[in-house]
Structure formats: C-alpha cells, structure tokens
Amino acid sequence: MLRRLQPRSAGTKGPGATTEATLEASSRPHPSASVDSQASTKPLLRWDEVPDDFVECFILSGYRRLPCTVQECLASVLKPTNETLNFWTHFIPLLLFLSKFCRLFFLSGRDVPFHHPWLLPLWCYASGVLLTFAMSCTAHVFSCLSLRLRAAFFYLDYASISYYGFGSTVAYYYYLLPGLSLLDARVMTPYVQQRLGWHVDCTRLIAAYRALVLPVAFVLAVACTVACCKSRTDWCSYPFALRTFVFVMPLSMACPIMLESWLFDLRGENPTLFVHFYRRYFWLVVAAFFNVSKIPERIQPGLFDIIGHSHQLFHIFTFLSIYDQVYYVEEGLRQFLKEPPAAPTFSGTVGYMLLLVICLGLVIKKFLNSSEFSSKK
Numbered sequence: 001m002l003r004r005l006q007p008r009s010a011g012t013k014g015p016g017a018t019t020e021a022t023l024e025a026s027s028r029p030h031p032s033a034s035v036d037s038q039a040s041t042k043p044l045l046r047w048d049e050v051p052d053d054f055v056e057c058f059i060l061s062g063y064r065r066l067p068c069t070v071q072e073c074l075a076s077v078l079k080p081t082n083e084t085l086n087f088w089t090h091f092i093p094l095l096l097f098l099s100k101f102c103r104l105f106f107l108s109g110r111d112v113p114f115h116h117p118w119l120l121p122l123w124c125y126a127s128g129v130l131l132t133f134a135m136s137c138t139a140h141v142f143s144c145l146s147l148r149l150r151a152a153f154f155y156l157d158y159a160s161i162s163y164y165g166f167g168s169t170v171a172y173y174y175y176l177l178p179g180l181s182l183l184d185a186r187v188m189t190p191y192v193q194q195r196l197g198w199h200v201d202c203t204r205l206i207a208a209y210r211a212l213v214l215p216v217a218f219v220l221a222v223a224c225t226v227a228c229c230k231s232r233t234d235w236c237s238y239p240f241a242l243r244t245f246v247f248v249m250p251l252s253m254a255c256p257i258m259l260e261s262w263l264f265d266l267r268g269e270n271p272t273l274f275v276h277f278y279r280r281y282f283w284l285v286v287a288a289f290f291n292v293s294k295i296p297e298r299i300q301p302g303l304f305d306i307i308g309h310s311h312q313l314f315h316i317f318t319f320l321s322i323y324d325q326v327y328y329v330e331e332g333l334r335q336f337l338k339e340p341p342a343a344p345t346f347s348g349t350v351g352y353m354l355l356l357v358i359c360l361g362l363v364i365k366k367f368l369n370s371s372e373f374s375s376k377k
C-alpha cells in the first residue's frame with residue numbers, strides 16, 4: 001500500500017534538516033527538454049533532487065525522476081529503485097491469490113457452480129483481496145507520472161483497502177458468524193443466566209447485531225477512506241500512525257470471533273479458525289509496527305533505500321495476514337456448504353459492494369477537486 005510523504009520541515013522525521021534554498025530548489029519544476037533528456041539517463045535521484053512531496057522518511061536515494069512516462073514507469077520495476085520491491089512484494093502475492101481464488105471458484109471439485117448465490121460472499125471477499133494488491137502495485141509503479149496522478153493513486157489505494165475491509169466483513173457475516181455460539185440465542189440465553197445470573201433473552205440483541213453489522217461496516221469503510229485522504233493534508237502531523245489506526249477500526253467487526261474464543265472452547269471446536277485467526281492478527285501487529293516506526297531505515301538512513309526498508313516489510317506481513325485470513329474464510333465456506341442456511345442475496349452482498357464503490361468514488365472525486373489539493377500542486 002502506498003505511503004503518504006511527509007514534508008521536509010522542522011520536526012519532521014525525514015532524511016534530515018533542509019535549508020530554505022534546498023526546499024525552494026526541490027520544488028521547482030523540471031528543466032526543459034534538453035536538460036530533461038539528460039535527467040532521463042540518470043537512473044536514480046537523491047532525496048534533495050526530487051520535489052518535496054516525493055521524499056520518503058529516512059530514504060535518501062533510489063528516487064525516480066518526475067515526470068516519468070508510462071514506459072519508464074513499467075521499466076522501473078526491473079531497476080533498483082526504492083519502489084521496486086514495494087511493487088514485487090505485492091505483485092507476487094497478487095498472482096498467488098489470483099491462482100487461489102481461481103481454484104476455489106472453478107477447480108474445487110464442488111457441485112456448486114461459480115455463479116451460485118452461496119458463493120456471492122466469496123466473490124465479494126475475493127474482489128477485495130485482489131483489488132487491494134492490484135491497486136497497491138499500480139500505485140507504486142505509476143506514482144511518478146505527475147503530482148495529480150500521484151494523489152489519485154494514493155486515494156485509490158486507501159479506497160481499495162476500505163473495499164477489502166468491507167468485503168471481509170461480508171464473508172465473515174455469511175460464512176463465519178452463523179457458526180458461533182456467541183450469536184446463537186439458544187446457547188447465549190442460558191449461558192448468561194448461568195454465568196451472570198441475568199434473566200435476559202438474547203434473541204433481540206443478537207438479531208439487532210446481525211441487522212447492524214453490515215451497515216456499520218459500510219459506514220466505517222467510507223469514514224476510513226475520508227480520514228486517510230485527509231491525512232495527506234498539512235494538518236496531519238503523523239499520517240502513518242493515523243492511517244494505521246484508521247484501518248484497524250474495521251477489524252473490530254471480527255470481535256465476535258475473539259469473544260467466542262474467550263467464552264467458549266473455540267480452539268477445540270474449530271481449531272483452524274482459532275489458529276489462523278490469531279496468527280493473522282499477530283502478522284497485522286508486526287506490520288503496523290514497521291509501518292509506524294519506520295524501522296530499520298530510521299536507525300540507519302540510506303542503508304535500506306533499495307532493499308529492506310519498512311514499507312517492504314509492511315507489505316510482506318500484510319500479505320501473511322491475508323494469507324491466514326483466506327485460509328479460515330475457505331474453511332468457513334466448507335462448513336457453510338455442509339448445512340447452508342438461507343442463500344445470500346444479491347443486494348446483501350454484491351449490491352452492497354457496488355454501492356460502496358460509488359461512495360468511495362465520490363470521496364476520491366471530492367478530494368481530487370478540492371482547493372486544498374490544487375494549492376499543493
């Protein structure tokens with residue numbers, strides 16, 4: 001996932017202090033054709049040779065020139081720039097997950113055809129996973145086409161993560177939550193009476209949760225995208241921390257699984273879900289640590305410009321987290337198909353996803369057309 005760049009100013013944890021003259025020089029437009037042709041022969045630039053908005057924290061070299069052509073952007077994935085491994089650490093997982101979902105939909109050997117309503121939640125989830133990795137790859141490759149396109153790719157990257165988060169909730173809602181004792185009133189009502197002494201009928205509470213979980217997740221997806229787009233503005237001092245926190249919020253929709261493991265014997269009843277669920281969150285914590293701390297490049301600026309900087313590690317651990325998630329979603333699908341309840345509806349699955357696409361598109365359009373962005377060109 002692509003990162004927002006912090007301005008070089010006092011108090012900013014960037015490559016180092018910068019004089020006003022350097023700032024002014026770094027923000028000037030590129031020279032005309034003759035000088036530009038000379039610049040194109042230089043494969044990598046240093047942090048003080050590119051516009052301020054392109055400088056990554058503690059990354060001193062490996063920058064591509066601005067603007068690049070589409071051909072130059074594509075060719076750069078085979079050159080040692082500071083974006084090369086950002087691309088490959090999500091492009092390879094994209095191919096792996098594409099192969100995985102093709103097998104699930106078309107080569108699984110099940111009697112359920114790929115277009116069956118029972119698989120609609122899986123389509124929503126698969127589209128979210130694949131779109132997230134595809135958008136991340138696209139953003140890292142083409143972010144140096146122009147300043148406006150760079151901003152657009154940032155916004156699309158944030159939107160794709162929100163889309164994936166909601167797609168995950170749809171899959172949880174249909175494949176995982178129905179199997180939880182926590183959401184079964186026949187189990188919870190006597191459990192509450194026995195453990196807490198409360199004579200409460202949990203039927204209405206559980207029904208209310210089931211009715212609200214998708215609308216709340218939908219609102220969170222839109223709100224997270226707005227917050228992350230706003231984090232690119234000057235008012236945000238800690239954009240990486242803000243975005244990490246914001247994208248943790250939709251993960252709260254998986255709280256019933258965590259509560260199930262605390263209140264009931266989830267490890268014994270569904271060991272696959274238990275192991276992969278908690279391992280997924282371990283990978284997410286590690287990924288968040290690297291994304292916020294900027295380690296190891298913070299410790300030795302310039303040493304990890306091409307290989308080993310925090311964003312590459314962030315990509316690797318987010319891939320591992322989604323890999324574990326795919327594993328237990330697939331297991332949930334198997335359990336669902338053994339005794340399927342009412343078939344998921346189009347409006348409750350794909351309809352929600354299409355509406356989310358429209359809302360996220362409007363959010364991106366608003367930020368691209370805002371005067372705040374125009375003033376930063």
